[in-house]
Amino acid sequence: MKALIFNSGLGSRLGSIAAKRPKCMAAINGESIFARQVRILSDLGVRDFVVTTGPFSDQIREAATPFQARGCSFSFVSNDRYADTNYLYSFWLARNLLRGNDVLLLHGDLVFDRSFARRALLSPFESLGAVNRAALPPRKDFKARVLNGRIEHVSVDASGPDCYAFQPFYRLSERSLGLWLDEVERFVQRGALDVYAEEAANKVFPLMNVEALSYEGCFVGEVDTPEDLLHAETCVKLFDYEQQPVYEALDPGCRLILRDADESGERTWKELLSLHGIGRPLVVCGPRARSSGPIRAYLDDLDHAAAFDGFSPNPTYDQAVEAFRSFRAQRCDGLVSIGGGSAIDLAKCVKALLGAPDPLELGTHPDLPSPRIDVPHIAVPTTAGTGSESTRFATVYVNGTKRSISSERLLPDAAVLDARLLSTLPDYQRRCTLLDALCQAIESHWSVRSCDASRPLSAEAMRRIARDAGSYLEGDAAAARSIMTASNLAGKAINLTTTTAPHALSYGLTTLKGLPHGHAVAMCMPGCWRILAKRASSDPELAEKLAEIEGSLAQETSRGPSSGLEAFESIVELAGTARSTTLSNDDVAHLTGTVNLERLANFPVELSPEDVAEVYRGIAREPIAEHVEEPQGKEA
Known part of the structure; x- marks a missing residue:
């Protein structure tokens, strides 16, 4: 035709x-x-x-x-x-x-x-x-x-x-x-x-x-x-956003099928690359992830790929420039990211840098240009938490300062969900990323930007996590597929709404205490939730959103919690992560001054510095639960 x-x-x-x-x-x-x-x-x-x-x-x-x-x-x-x-x-x-x-x-x-x-x-x-x-x-x-x-x-x-x-x-x-x-x-x-x-x-x-x-x-x-x-x-x-092609892997040979019910048929991993015109991709994948068996099935099928693994759990601008130079030097024609949010975000940054008018003079300039539209990017997440495979956002650190970039063209051209890849995660990271996905779904649902398109996505993500979190953490394969889908749905939801106060408060906590992002944001969630609960008595729209969140979480748990917050805390209890940490008054003052004000603007209640400080003090006052494993950074 x-x-x-x-x-x-x-x-x-x-x-x-x-x-x-x-x-x-x-x-x-x-x-x-x-x-x-x-x-x-x-x-x-x-x-x-x-x-x-x-x-x-x-x-x-x-x-x-x-x-x-x-x-x-x-x-x-x-x-x-x-x-x-x-x-x-x-x-x-x-x-x-x-x-x-x-x-x-x-x-x-x-x-x-x-x-x-x-x-x-x-x-x-x-x-x-x-x-x-x-x-x-x-x-x-x-x-x-x-x-x-x-x-x-x-x-x-x-x-x-x-x-x-x-x-x-x-x-x-x-x-x-x-x-x-x-x-x-x-x-x-x-x-x-x-x-x-x-x-x-x-x-x-x-x-x-x-x-x-x-x-x-x-x-x-x-x-x-x-x-x-x-x-x-x-x-x-x-x-x-809604129609981004999202594939599910069916077998170790990377046979793929679209999750979208409107598009039938199957294709192989190689066929997917060919469909998007990728003959020689730059594969962004961390060294530990690259050595795992399930991921090898993807890498071994790439005959002419170049690899880049020189990035940290919190990718820097300099690392993005190095990946960009590798893309150019190896004459690549597309991007494949396999990993957690770090790998996917770094590939997005490379796509943005490829839009520079003079690539040879990029240096360390902090401003990222408009992304090139003719460089396809296929994202394969190995965590069920960030949802970065279906968002238009990326995070990069410039001179130690976290910066978020956003463009419609940073949304990956396709995403592949393969729950078998979750087996590569350490147990503690599996728990933290689960909490990240849950918090993203909750925040999207109550965000001032929530809409008719986002709320069904966030509600379904919450339902799946409340129902399947326990089985997932025990290693059930069917539950892992459900949680992988829930993470993707939460990512699609925040792509429409962005996150809110718990995420904004979590970043400083991660930097100060070395906590993984999902763990930190789950710590910040209860204090923010209590602030909303107080306001809900005089705000019918907010009360309705909180009731919807409670319905999504509580209807899927056997514990019969009396509120959405209790349902959330029951899932945190399943994850077994600490709910508090040691914070001094100086720590609280420092953290309060580092909060991302842009994300606070999406929160349904205007927060004062004292409100923010009170959330942090609430974390410090909670009994400190022990966990055996050492905190780790975001999966590379």
């Missing part, structure tokens, strides 16, 4: 955004509309593209270059009369490249999500067009008249009870395409070059059998104005 993308228009309604570039080069969350279209379609198996061009065609050709390296082919058709013709003429110019093929036909300014593209490609319909019966028909854009489930007419002026919102995304059989092109030929012969191609289709739609495929529940929309662009940027990132 070929894809035809019309990119010969002027884009005048976009104003300065399209003044010196094609409309399709407008950016959606750091990625051009054109690159986004090609990325999604090529990931779904469409590799042969026909692109019509008008002004600034060199920019489109350049944007296609990275995808050619990934096995895509492009045929460019120049419409030199772009100023006085419409895309019907461009369609006619491309006719000889299209006849005899099934074709996806779409406009170059069309933004769509992966889910709809997959729906269109997998549909049993012979031919189809995108229709939304639930949306209000637009006044100035295309509507489709639908009779008996088939499209009979498409135009801006269509009206009536059988007309619905329509978007120019077609999948056409060879027969349907031929009928449309024959009619286009007739229009060209009589000189009707400045009309929509749908004017010709309207003559033959009854013969083409184009079924109306619903895009309800998906994002599909054209970008004609700056307002359209802003709307698309805001909306589509939520779909992209």
